[in-house]
Amino acid sequence: xxxxxxxxxxxxxxxxxxxxxxxxxxxxxxxxxxxxxxxxxxxxxxxxxxxxxxxxxxxxxxxxxxxxxxxxxxxxxxxxxxxxxxxxxxxxxxxxxxxxxxxxxxxxxxxxxxxxxxxxxxxxxxxxxxxxxxxxxxxxxxxxxxxxxxxxxxxxxxxxxxxxxxxxxxxxxxxxxxxxxxxxxxxxxxxxxxxxxxxxxxxxxxxxxxxxxxxxxxxxxxx
Ligand SMILES: [Zn+2]
Numbered sequence: 664x665x666x667x668x669x670x671x672x673x674x675x676x677x678x679x680x681x682x683x684x685x686x687x688x689x690x691x692x693x694x695x696x697x698x699x700x701x702x703x704x705x706x707x708x709x710x711x712x713x714x715x716x717x718x719x720x721x722x723x724x725x726x727x728x729x730x731x732x733x734x735x736x737x738x739x740x741x742x743x744x745x746x747x748x749x750x751x752x753x754x755x756x757x758x759x760x761x762x763x764x765x766x767x768x769x770x771x772x773x774x775x776x777x778x779x780x781x782x783x784x785x786x787x788x789x790x791x792x793x794x795x796x797x798x799x800x801x802x803x804x805x806x807x808x809x810x811x812x813x814x815x816x817x818x819x820x821x822x823x824x825x826x827x828x829x830x831x832x833x834x835x836x837x838x839x840x841x842x843x844x845x846x847x848x849x850x851x852x853x854x855x856x857x858x859x860x861x862x863x864x865x866x867x868x869x870x871x872x873x874x875x876x877x878x879x880x881x882x883x884x885x886x
Contacts, residue, residue: 664772664797665790669782669805672839672880679877680833680869681840682707683806685736685776688715688722689846689856696845696859701729703866705876709845710776710804713738713760716767723767732878733769735760735800736776740848744781750789754796761799774879775802778848804879807839808832812858813847822861829865833874840879 672681682700687693688711700707709726711733716723726733737743738759757775764773777786782803790796810829833841843862847853 664801665787665803667784667787669777669780669803670880671805672807674880675838675840675877677838678873679838679875680808681877681879682843683710683734683776683804683840683879684708684843684845684858685710686715686740686848687711687845688719688726689853690719690722692856692859693719693845694722694725696862697726697729697731699859699862700866701731703870705866706730706732706878708732708734708774708804708879710734710736710774711760711764712736712740712846712848713763714740715846716760716763720763720767723764723769727768732774733764733767734774734776734802734804735764737778740778742779742781743777743786744783753786753789754793757790757796757800771799772801773799774804775800776805777803780805805840806842808836809842812856812861813844813849813852815861816847816855816857817849817852819855822857822864825857825861826864826868829861830868833869834872 687709737756743753810832812825815825843858847856
């Protein structure tokens with residue numbers, strides 16, 4: 664099912680964080696992040712881009728084996744609300760990665776996150792009226808906390824600086840869905856992505872402050 668507004672972490676208890684990673688998979692960054700988190704029993708959801716997922720199927724399988732969740736972030740990472748698009752194109756953008764995700768072991772309904780968070784009531788209506796999409800996916804999943812890792816790497820900032828930014832954003836809310844990027848969608852800036860390094864600084868600080876980690880909120884998993 665599809666909701667008119669992106670789902671966020673309203674029901675997540677104080678001190679609990681739900682980690683989500685967008686725009687991957689990247690090799691080897693995604694697997695390194697997934698292993699680092701799994702070694703600490705921290706679950707995460709990876710919203711992958713279909714065109715990249717098809718090139719790294721073994722990474723998707725490994726994410727599932729490590730206990731993480733796979734989500735759909737469209738085939739090509741194009742803004743679904745662009746005025747030039749059609750309903751059928753938008754439906755195909757979401758349906759195209761489905762087979763790759765299911766073959767890797769993703770559970771249905773597959774959580775979905777819209778590129779750039781771009782969403783509207785019309786898309787919810789169109790997707791709910793497509794039987795395949797209504798049954799196979801749920802969402803869209805939004806976020807509550809964004810430390811803007813993509814901006815840090817674009818501006819050439821250090822992982823230490825970026826970790827401080829995330830810590831401040833997390834401390835100001837205390838709970839919710841946190842947005843990270845294990846791969847940078849913008850090809851020109853991709854080499855500068857240091858989210859894996861930054862996590863190795865951030866996670867120990869969060870654990871020292873008593874934060875716990877949880878999967879996606881139940882309304883998303885149950886729909
Ligand atoms: Zn994205």
